[in-house]
Amino acid sequence: MRPHMKIVLAAVLMALITNLAMVAAAPTKHTVKSKTTTTPTKTTPTKKGQTAVILSKTDFCIFLPPKYGGNIAKSEDSAIAYCTKPNLPGAPDAQVLPDGFIVSSHYTVNTQKNYVQITGRINSSKYDLSSGDGGGQYDLRAPVGSKMNGYNSYVQLTEPNIQVFCIRACMNKADCPVNKSTYGCEKVLGGDYS
Incomplete structure (x- = not known):
């Protein structure tokens, strides 16, 4: 056999071996008949106290850091609902706000x-929030898993440094502006802060 024929034959043989190796490594399909059942899942918060509600001027919830004295912005992923009264309908497992925290x-x-919205003043010392805390925003994205009962969206800003808070619950997400977290309550939601 001539030398160039040996090279061609070797190349063909290598190609065959490569193709066989690829075929052997390829996944095979198996057809198996089985019955698939789907179990409906509830869209419930993943931890306790993640559902707030606004019922009236005196019956509502806001989100706060889970620990007394926590920082608003640093707790955006972990905040939980605190209500003006215990066991408010629609706010399961929510905590109760400290007496005197809501001033107006x-x-x-x-x-x-x-x-619907609530705006007003707080006494941040009742939850040991720092007077130097510039605050932050809570909404459907953070705290993770949070929601506002009866509404599609919400936005809340809490500003311990100037002792104000605001929360709005909306059917239309566009009415709850979540892209202005550094603007503060008065610019984002307006309202009465007396």
Whole structure:
């Protein structure tokens, strides 16, 4: 056999071996008939106290750091619901706000845009929030798994440094602006802070 024929034959043989190796390594398909059942899952929060509610000027919840004295912004992923009264309907496992934490609250209902909001003043010392804490925003994305009972969206800002808070629950997500977290309550939601 001539030398160039040996090279061609070796190349063909290598190609065959490579193809056989690829075929052997390829996954095989098996057809198995089975019955698939789907179990519905509930869309419930993953931890306790992640559902808030706004019922009236005196019956509502806001989100706060899970530990007394926590920082608002640093707790954006872990905050939990605290309500003005124990066992508010629609806020399972929520905690109760400390006495005197809410100094004033103003309830607004917008029937045209279908949202409700509470704005007002807080005494941050009642939860040992730092007067130097510039605050932060809570919404559907953070705390993770949080929601506002009866509404599709919500936005809350808490500003311990100036002793104000605001929360709005909306049917239409566009009415709960979540892209202005550094603007503060008065610019984001307006309202009465007396």
